[in-house]
Amino acid sequence: FPTMRRLSTLLLSNNAIGKVAPNLAETCPNLHTIMLANNKLAHLGELLPLQALTKLRTLSLAGNPVTAAPQYRLYCIAAFPALKFLDFTRIRPPEREQAKATFPDEAALAKARERSARAAGTAAAPGAKAVMANGGGGGARRAPDAAQLTAVKAAIASAATLAEVGQLEEALAAGGGAPPPPT
Structure with a gap:
Protein backbone atom coordinates (compact mmCIF):
# COMPACT_ATOMS: atom_id res chain seq x y z
CA PHE A 1 0.00 0.00 0.00
CA ALA A 123 -5.63 -24.19 25.13
CA ALA A 124 -9.11 -23.33 24.03
CA ALA A 125 -10.79 -20.11 25.10
CA PRO A 126 -12.99 -20.40 28.19
CA GLY A 127 -16.39 -21.74 27.27
CA ALA A 128 -15.25 -22.80 23.82
CA LYS A 129 -15.28 -26.37 22.58
CA ALA A 130 -11.77 -27.84 22.55
CA VAL A 131 -10.70 -28.45 18.97
CA MET A 132 -7.29 -29.76 18.01
CA ALA A 133 -5.20 -28.49 15.10
CA ASN A 134 -6.46 -31.33 12.91
CA GLY A 135 -10.05 -30.22 13.52
CA GLY A 136 -10.96 -33.01 15.90
CA GLY A 137 -12.01 -32.92 19.50
CA GLY A 138 -8.95 -34.76 20.74
CA GLY A 139 -9.89 -38.36 19.96
CA ALA A 140 -8.21 -40.60 17.40
CA ARG A 141 -8.97 -39.40 13.92
CA ARG A 142 -8.29 -40.80 10.47
CA ALA A 143 -7.05 -38.76 7.55
CA PRO A 144 -9.81 -38.00 5.03
CA ASP A 145 -9.94 -40.20 1.97
CA ALA A 146 -10.05 -38.91 -1.62
CA ALA A 147 -13.86 -38.92 -1.78
CA GLN A 148 -14.13 -36.85 1.40
CA LEU A 149 -11.54 -34.36 0.13
CA THR A 150 -13.43 -34.01 -3.14
CA ALA A 151 -16.71 -33.42 -1.25
CA VAL A 152 -15.09 -30.77 0.95
CA LYS A 153 -13.56 -28.97 -2.04
CA ALA A 154 -16.91 -29.01 -3.86
CA ALA A 155 -18.73 -27.66 -0.80
CA ILE A 156 -16.20 -24.85 -0.39
CA ALA A 157 -16.35 -23.96 -4.07
CA SER A 158 -20.16 -23.78 -4.00
CA ALA A 159 -20.37 -21.68 -0.82
CA ALA A 160 -21.75 -18.29 -1.80
CA THR A 161 -21.73 -16.45 1.52
CA LEU A 162 -19.52 -16.10 4.57
CA ALA A 163 -22.30 -17.74 6.62
CA GLU A 164 -22.14 -20.87 4.44
CA VAL A 165 -18.35 -21.00 4.84
CA GLY A 166 -18.83 -20.68 8.62
CA GLN A 167 -21.28 -23.60 8.58
CA LEU A 168 -18.76 -25.67 6.64
CA GLU A 169 -16.03 -24.83 9.18
CA GLU A 170 -18.30 -25.85 12.06
CA ALA A 171 -19.28 -29.11 10.36
CA LEU A 172 -15.66 -29.98 9.63
CA ALA A 173 -14.53 -29.05 13.16
CA ALA A 174 -17.28 -31.25 14.61
CA GLY A 175 -15.91 -34.15 12.58
CA GLY A 176 -19.08 -34.62 10.59
CA GLY A 177 -17.47 -34.00 7.23
CA ALA A 178 -18.71 -31.50 4.71
CA PRO A 179 -22.46 -31.13 4.28
CA PRO A 180 -23.83 -31.53 0.77
CA PRO A 181 -23.38 -28.46 -1.41
CA PRO A 182 -26.37 -26.09 -1.43
CA THR A 183 -28.67 -26.28 -4.44
Missing part, protein backbone atom coordinates in the same frame (compact mmCIF):
# COMPACT_ATOMS: atom_id res chain seq x y z
CA PRO A 2 1.10 3.58 -0.50
CA THR A 3 1.72 5.76 2.53
CA MET A 4 -1.58 7.18 3.77
CA ARG A 5 -0.55 10.13 5.93
CA ARG A 6 -4.07 11.54 6.36
CA LEU A 7 -5.63 8.27 7.53
CA SER A 8 -6.31 8.56 11.25
CA THR A 9 -9.02 5.99 11.98
CA LEU A 10 -9.51 2.35 10.98
CA LEU A 11 -12.88 0.73 11.65
CA LEU A 12 -12.23 -2.98 11.11
CA SER A 13 -14.68 -4.70 13.47
CA ASN A 14 -16.35 -7.99 12.46
CA ASN A 15 -13.90 -8.87 9.68
CA ALA A 16 -12.27 -12.17 10.77
CA ILE A 17 -8.86 -10.45 10.94
CA GLY A 18 -6.21 -12.74 12.41
CA LYS A 19 -3.04 -10.69 11.88
CA VAL A 20 -1.92 -7.08 11.79
CA ALA A 21 0.34 -6.11 8.89
CA PRO A 22 3.93 -5.66 10.10
CA ASN A 23 4.32 -2.44 8.09
CA LEU A 24 1.10 -0.78 9.31
CA ALA A 25 2.98 2.04 11.06
CA GLU A 26 4.92 2.81 7.88
CA THR A 27 1.86 2.93 5.62
CA CYS A 28 -0.47 4.66 8.12
CA PRO A 29 1.81 6.71 10.40
CA ASN A 30 -0.92 8.99 11.81
CA LEU A 31 -3.39 6.38 13.04
CA HIS A 32 -4.86 7.33 16.38
CA THR A 33 -7.97 5.09 16.47
CA ILE A 34 -8.24 1.42 15.55
CA MET A 35 -11.41 -0.62 16.10
CA LEU A 36 -10.67 -4.34 15.75
CA ALA A 37 -13.58 -5.70 17.79
CA ASN A 38 -14.90 -9.20 17.05
CA ASN A 39 -12.04 -10.45 14.92
CA LYS A 40 -9.70 -13.42 15.32
CA LEU A 41 -6.60 -11.95 16.98
CA ALA A 42 -5.57 -14.85 19.20
CA HIS A 43 -2.42 -13.89 21.11
CA LEU A 44 -0.49 -10.85 22.28
CA GLY A 45 2.26 -11.31 19.67
CA GLU A 46 -0.25 -10.46 16.95
CA LEU A 47 -0.51 -6.95 18.43
CA LEU A 48 3.23 -6.27 18.09
CA PRO A 49 2.96 -4.20 14.86
CA LEU A 50 0.63 -1.79 16.67
CA GLN A 51 3.46 -0.81 19.06
CA ALA A 52 5.08 1.23 16.29
CA LEU A 53 1.99 3.47 16.10
CA THR A 54 3.18 6.26 18.39
CA LYS A 55 -0.03 8.30 18.02
CA LEU A 56 -2.43 5.46 18.88
CA ARG A 57 -4.95 6.78 21.44
CA THR A 58 -7.97 4.48 21.08
CA LEU A 59 -7.88 0.71 20.54
CA SER A 60 -10.71 -1.79 20.70
CA LEU A 61 -10.00 -5.51 20.70
CA ALA A 62 -13.20 -6.61 22.46
CA GLY A 63 -14.51 -9.93 21.23
CA ASN A 64 -11.10 -11.22 20.12
CA PRO A 65 -9.60 -14.36 21.70
CA VAL A 66 -6.56 -12.27 22.75
CA THR A 67 -8.69 -10.54 25.41
CA ALA A 68 -8.74 -13.80 27.37
CA ALA A 69 -4.94 -13.72 27.75
CA PRO A 70 -3.72 -13.25 31.32
CA GLN A 71 -3.02 -9.59 32.08
CA TYR A 72 -4.21 -8.59 28.60
CA ARG A 73 -5.30 -5.12 29.64
CA LEU A 74 -2.11 -4.40 31.60
CA TYR A 75 -0.02 -5.67 28.67
CA CYS A 76 -1.79 -3.31 26.23
CA ILE A 77 -1.41 -0.36 28.58
CA ALA A 78 2.32 -1.03 28.95
CA ALA A 79 2.89 -1.79 25.26
CA PHE A 80 1.01 1.27 23.98
CA PRO A 81 1.97 4.14 26.32
CA ALA A 82 0.03 6.81 24.39
CA LEU A 83 -3.23 4.84 24.64
CA LYS A 84 -6.12 6.69 26.33
CA PHE A 85 -8.97 4.20 25.74
CA LEU A 86 -8.81 0.41 25.55
CA ASP A 87 -11.96 -1.55 24.71
CA PHE A 88 -14.13 1.54 25.16
CA THR A 89 -12.85 2.09 28.72
CA ARG A 90 -10.65 5.02 29.77
CA ILE A 91 -7.21 4.07 31.08
CA ARG A 92 -6.79 5.49 34.59
CA PRO A 93 -3.47 6.46 36.27
CA PRO A 94 -3.60 3.54 38.77
CA GLU A 95 -3.85 1.11 35.83
CA ARG A 96 -0.84 2.77 34.18
CA GLU A 97 1.18 2.39 37.39
CA GLN A 98 0.18 -1.26 37.73
CA ALA A 99 1.05 -1.92 34.07
CA LYS A 100 4.44 -0.24 34.50
CA ALA A 101 5.14 -2.38 37.59
CA THR A 102 4.01 -5.60 35.87
CA PHE A 103 5.81 -4.93 32.57
CA PRO A 104 8.77 -2.67 33.40
CA ASP A 105 10.68 -3.27 30.16
CA GLU A 106 10.54 -4.81 26.69
CA ALA A 107 11.82 -8.16 28.03
CA ALA A 108 8.75 -8.48 30.27
CA LEU A 109 6.48 -7.66 27.33
CA ALA A 110 8.26 -10.25 25.16
CA LYS A 111 7.85 -12.89 27.87
CA ALA A 112 4.10 -12.15 28.06
CA ARG A 113 3.82 -12.44 24.26
CA GLU A 114 5.60 -15.79 24.38
CA ARG A 115 3.31 -17.14 27.13
CA SER A 116 0.25 -15.93 25.25
CA ALA A 117 1.35 -17.60 22.01
CA ARG A 118 1.93 -20.89 23.82
CA ALA A 119 -1.44 -20.68 25.55
CA ALA A 120 -3.25 -19.76 22.32
CA GLY A 121 -1.70 -22.74 20.58
CA THR A 122 -2.53 -25.29 23.26
Whole structure:
Protein backbone atom coordinates (compact mmCIF):
# COMPACT_ATOMS: atom_id res chain seq x y z
CA PHE A 1 0.00 0.00 0.00
CA PRO A 2 1.10 3.58 -0.50
CA THR A 3 1.72 5.76 2.53
CA MET A 4 -1.58 7.18 3.77
CA ARG A 5 -0.55 10.13 5.93
CA ARG A 6 -4.07 11.54 6.36
CA LEU A 7 -5.63 8.27 7.53
CA SER A 8 -6.31 8.56 11.25
CA THR A 9 -9.02 5.99 11.98
CA LEU A 10 -9.51 2.35 10.98
CA LEU A 11 -12.88 0.73 11.65
CA LEU A 12 -12.23 -2.98 11.11
CA SER A 13 -14.68 -4.70 13.47
CA ASN A 14 -16.35 -7.99 12.46
CA ASN A 15 -13.90 -8.87 9.68
CA ALA A 16 -12.27 -12.17 10.77
CA ILE A 17 -8.86 -10.45 10.94
CA GLY A 18 -6.21 -12.74 12.41
CA LYS A 19 -3.04 -10.69 11.88
CA VAL A 20 -1.92 -7.08 11.79
CA ALA A 21 0.34 -6.11 8.89
CA PRO A 22 3.93 -5.66 10.10
CA ASN A 23 4.32 -2.44 8.09
CA LEU A 24 1.10 -0.78 9.31
CA ALA A 25 2.98 2.04 11.06
CA GLU A 26 4.92 2.81 7.88
CA THR A 27 1.86 2.93 5.62
CA CYS A 28 -0.47 4.66 8.12
CA PRO A 29 1.81 6.71 10.40
CA ASN A 30 -0.92 8.99 11.81
CA LEU A 31 -3.39 6.38 13.04
CA HIS A 32 -4.86 7.33 16.38
CA THR A 33 -7.97 5.09 16.47
CA ILE A 34 -8.24 1.42 15.55
CA MET A 35 -11.41 -0.62 16.10
CA LEU A 36 -10.67 -4.34 15.75
CA ALA A 37 -13.58 -5.70 17.79
CA ASN A 38 -14.90 -9.20 17.05
CA ASN A 39 -12.04 -10.45 14.92
CA LYS A 40 -9.70 -13.42 15.32
CA LEU A 41 -6.60 -11.95 16.98
CA ALA A 42 -5.57 -14.85 19.20
CA HIS A 43 -2.42 -13.89 21.11
CA LEU A 44 -0.49 -10.85 22.28
CA GLY A 45 2.26 -11.31 19.67
CA GLU A 46 -0.25 -10.46 16.95
CA LEU A 47 -0.51 -6.95 18.43
CA LEU A 48 3.23 -6.27 18.09
CA PRO A 49 2.96 -4.20 14.86
CA LEU A 50 0.63 -1.79 16.67
CA GLN A 51 3.46 -0.81 19.06
CA ALA A 52 5.08 1.23 16.29
CA LEU A 53 1.99 3.47 16.10
CA THR A 54 3.18 6.26 18.39
CA LYS A 55 -0.03 8.30 18.02
CA LEU A 56 -2.43 5.46 18.88
CA ARG A 57 -4.95 6.78 21.44
CA THR A 58 -7.97 4.48 21.08
CA LEU A 59 -7.88 0.71 20.54
CA SER A 60 -10.71 -1.79 20.70
CA LEU A 61 -10.00 -5.51 20.70
CA ALA A 62 -13.20 -6.61 22.46
CA GLY A 63 -14.51 -9.93 21.23
CA ASN A 64 -11.10 -11.22 20.12
CA PRO A 65 -9.60 -14.36 21.70
CA VAL A 66 -6.56 -12.27 22.75
CA THR A 67 -8.69 -10.54 25.41
CA ALA A 68 -8.74 -13.80 27.37
CA ALA A 69 -4.94 -13.72 27.75
CA PRO A 70 -3.72 -13.25 31.32
CA GLN A 71 -3.02 -9.59 32.08
CA TYR A 72 -4.21 -8.59 28.60
CA ARG A 73 -5.30 -5.12 29.64
CA LEU A 74 -2.11 -4.40 31.60
CA TYR A 75 -0.02 -5.67 28.67
CA CYS A 76 -1.79 -3.31 26.23
CA ILE A 77 -1.41 -0.36 28.58
CA ALA A 78 2.32 -1.03 28.95
CA ALA A 79 2.89 -1.79 25.26
CA PHE A 80 1.01 1.27 23.98
CA PRO A 81 1.97 4.14 26.32
CA ALA A 82 0.03 6.81 24.39
CA LEU A 83 -3.23 4.84 24.64
CA LYS A 84 -6.12 6.69 26.33
CA PHE A 85 -8.97 4.20 25.74
CA LEU A 86 -8.81 0.41 25.55
CA ASP A 87 -11.96 -1.55 24.71
CA PHE A 88 -14.13 1.54 25.16
CA THR A 89 -12.85 2.09 28.72
CA ARG A 90 -10.65 5.02 29.77
CA ILE A 91 -7.21 4.07 31.08
CA ARG A 92 -6.79 5.49 34.59
CA PRO A 93 -3.47 6.46 36.27
CA PRO A 94 -3.60 3.54 38.77
CA GLU A 95 -3.85 1.11 35.83
CA ARG A 96 -0.84 2.77 34.18
CA GLU A 97 1.18 2.39 37.39
CA GLN A 98 0.18 -1.26 37.73
CA ALA A 99 1.05 -1.92 34.07
CA LYS A 100 4.44 -0.24 34.50
CA ALA A 101 5.14 -2.38 37.59
CA THR A 102 4.01 -5.60 35.87
CA PHE A 103 5.81 -4.93 32.57
CA PRO A 104 8.77 -2.67 33.40
CA ASP A 105 10.68 -3.27 30.16
CA GLU A 106 10.54 -4.81 26.69
CA ALA A 107 11.82 -8.16 28.03
CA ALA A 108 8.75 -8.48 30.27
CA LEU A 109 6.48 -7.66 27.33
CA ALA A 110 8.26 -10.25 25.16
CA LYS A 111 7.85 -12.89 27.87
CA ALA A 112 4.10 -12.15 28.06
CA ARG A 113 3.82 -12.44 24.26
CA GLU A 114 5.60 -15.79 24.38
CA ARG A 115 3.31 -17.14 27.13
CA SER A 116 0.25 -15.93 25.25
CA ALA A 117 1.35 -17.60 22.01
CA ARG A 118 1.93 -20.89 23.82
CA ALA A 119 -1.44 -20.68 25.55
CA ALA A 120 -3.25 -19.76 22.32
CA GLY A 121 -1.70 -22.74 20.58
CA THR A 122 -2.53 -25.29 23.26
CA ALA A 123 -5.63 -24.19 25.13
CA ALA A 124 -9.11 -23.33 24.03
CA ALA A 125 -10.79 -20.11 25.10
CA PRO A 126 -12.99 -20.40 28.19
CA GLY A 127 -16.39 -21.74 27.27
CA ALA A 128 -15.25 -22.80 23.82
CA LYS A 129 -15.28 -26.37 22.58
CA ALA A 130 -11.77 -27.84 22.55
CA VAL A 131 -10.70 -28.45 18.97
CA MET A 132 -7.29 -29.76 18.01
CA ALA A 133 -5.20 -28.49 15.10
CA ASN A 134 -6.46 -31.33 12.91
CA GLY A 135 -10.05 -30.22 13.52
CA GLY A 136 -10.96 -33.01 15.90
CA GLY A 137 -12.01 -32.92 19.50
CA GLY A 138 -8.95 -34.76 20.74
CA GLY A 139 -9.89 -38.36 19.96
CA ALA A 140 -8.21 -40.60 17.40
CA ARG A 141 -8.97 -39.40 13.92
CA ARG A 142 -8.29 -40.80 10.47
CA ALA A 143 -7.05 -38.76 7.55
CA PRO A 144 -9.81 -38.00 5.03
CA ASP A 145 -9.94 -40.20 1.97
CA ALA A 146 -10.05 -38.91 -1.62
CA ALA A 147 -13.86 -38.92 -1.78
CA GLN A 148 -14.13 -36.85 1.40
CA LEU A 149 -11.54 -34.36 0.13
CA THR A 150 -13.43 -34.01 -3.14
CA ALA A 151 -16.71 -33.42 -1.25
CA VAL A 152 -15.09 -30.77 0.95
CA LYS A 153 -13.56 -28.97 -2.04
CA ALA A 154 -16.91 -29.01 -3.86
CA ALA A 155 -18.73 -27.66 -0.80
CA ILE A 156 -16.20 -24.85 -0.39
CA ALA A 157 -16.35 -23.96 -4.07
CA SER A 158 -20.16 -23.78 -4.00
CA ALA A 159 -20.37 -21.68 -0.82
CA ALA A 160 -21.75 -18.29 -1.80
CA THR A 161 -21.73 -16.45 1.52
CA LEU A 162 -19.52 -16.10 4.57
CA ALA A 163 -22.30 -17.74 6.62
CA GLU A 164 -22.14 -20.87 4.44
CA VAL A 165 -18.35 -21.00 4.84
CA GLY A 166 -18.83 -20.68 8.62
CA GLN A 167 -21.28 -23.60 8.58
CA LEU A 168 -18.76 -25.67 6.64
CA GLU A 169 -16.03 -24.83 9.18
CA GLU A 170 -18.30 -25.85 12.06
CA ALA A 171 -19.28 -29.11 10.36
CA LEU A 172 -15.66 -29.98 9.63
CA ALA A 173 -14.53 -29.05 13.16
CA ALA A 174 -17.28 -31.25 14.61
CA GLY A 175 -15.91 -34.15 12.58
CA GLY A 176 -19.08 -34.62 10.59
CA GLY A 177 -17.47 -34.00 7.23
CA ALA A 178 -18.71 -31.50 4.71
CA PRO A 179 -22.46 -31.13 4.28
CA PRO A 180 -23.83 -31.53 0.77
CA PRO A 181 -23.38 -28.46 -1.41
CA PRO A 182 -26.37 -26.09 -1.43
CA THR A 183 -28.67 -26.28 -4.44
